[in-house]
Amino acid sequence: MDAIKIVENIQRICAEQGTTPTVAGRESGAGKDLVSAMKRRGVLPSIEKMSLLADYLGVTVSELLGESGGSKSLPSQQEQKFARLFGQLSREQQELVIAQLQGIVDAKGKQPAPTE
Secondary structure, three states: OOHHHHHHHHHHHHHHOOOOHHHHHHHHOOOOOHHHHHHHHOOOOOHHHHHHHHHHHOOOHHHHHOOOOOOOOOOOHHHHHHHHHHHOOOHHHHHHHHHHHHHHHHHHHHOOOOOO
16 A cells, blocks of 8 residues: 555545545544654554544545545535535534434335325
């Protein structure tokens, strides 16, 4: 694994989501200096830190590593906007949003079918 290529992937994904590697590292719990340390020392972080960062960014560790096969379609603008906004919330706020979304989905399934 080439640490510099991984840094480039992380920087690209962060830019796509309207954040910086420093903010993503700090807010994910992986460490605000994670990417700069990788760049300076050329060493890879633990899988735990990569997983924290990937979860925060809404991607897989494989995508951070540049291993995605490219078969996955690109997220829509609406999905990108949601991911960016969701990523700006605290973990507690994220859990509330997920609970609310689950409630909406559950309620939709319980609605009577429209009559014609």
